[in-house]
Amino acid sequence: MKTLLIVDASPNSATSNTRKLTAAYADAWLASNPGSRIIRRDVSGNAISQLSQDTIGAFYTPEDQRSEAQQQAVALSDELVNELFAADEVVLGSPMHNFSVTVGMKSWVDQICRVGRTFNYTEQGPKGELAGRKAVIVASSGGDYADGTPMAHLNHNDTYLKTVLGFVGITDVSLVSAGGVAMDAGVVDQAQEKLLALV
Template identity: 45%
Template sequence: MPHILRIDTSAKPEGSVTASLLDQIEARIGKATNRRDLGRAAVPQIDGTWVGSNFTPSDQRTEAQKAALALSDELVAELQAADTILIAVPIYNFTVPGSLKAWIDLVCRVGVTFKYTETGPVGLLEGKRAIVAVASGGTKVGSEIDFATPYMRHILGFIGITDVTFIAADQLAVLGDESKTQAESQIETLAA
């Protein structure tokens, strides 16, 4: 049975399109084994203490540095354990929500989820699948003003996750239910 990690990021407590899409994706491919709702329980921004702790060799970290990295370690362990990662991405001001960016900063760790080589960075989370549910009011996915989906494809690839599928309910303010119907059709094509 696959291990599925679900990451919700909408700031809307009710009526989130991306949450609804993830519910439908789960119904199609299987229930999430683990969930994070960053819209309701945001993770903190990285700060100087976190950065200093992260760049201290693990065998030399103080107890305070280990504590500063504890949540990051937990989030990374969730990613490492997952076969499939479901991520909700409502497009806010042409890009990802701040809560998702904070999560990304906590999980992108040199020597843990990626490494540097002579030929450039190499992701260490290979062999995983990501399904990204996107919703937007006016931004068309793939357009010149969509900074969310290229960023997500890049950042997931950066940590080694190159099997990425986007399910888009975009331009909801323009297309309304038609956009949701198109996204639901995309979900029906997903393999379990």
């Protein structure tokens, strides 16, 4: 049985383009992988807490030495990390907000980038521990920030997520972007066609 993890970051639950696209991908993936499971993680709004001093302290305390309060502080991060390790494939629905990821997506990243869990320091430098998985970044933006466009240098959504995924060991990454929705709503349908071709 295969497992797909979908992380949705758009705070717009009703008419989000990225949520529409990740839902379409999930349906097609499940049809191609009958009997498999999908983990859905909504990181919008306040669903994922920002790192606190207590959480960071718990990260760097050996598990068998953590106090009850530290165990509680790290519980969400452990849950999110376990979801990643359980997944064969990860889909990140990430709309661009002010040239970068949403606050929810950033909080998710901060919770899953864990030394000793998702990466380790070695003599050759940091080594990600999630190799062998496939990831798809599903992005959207009002303007067109794709490679080769005049505003490409302002796109810190796609580049950031590719960097994070690579850091934790996921290097098989595809990007499907609905860029320029404010000018042409048809780009969402075009993105969906490209996205479903990846299933």
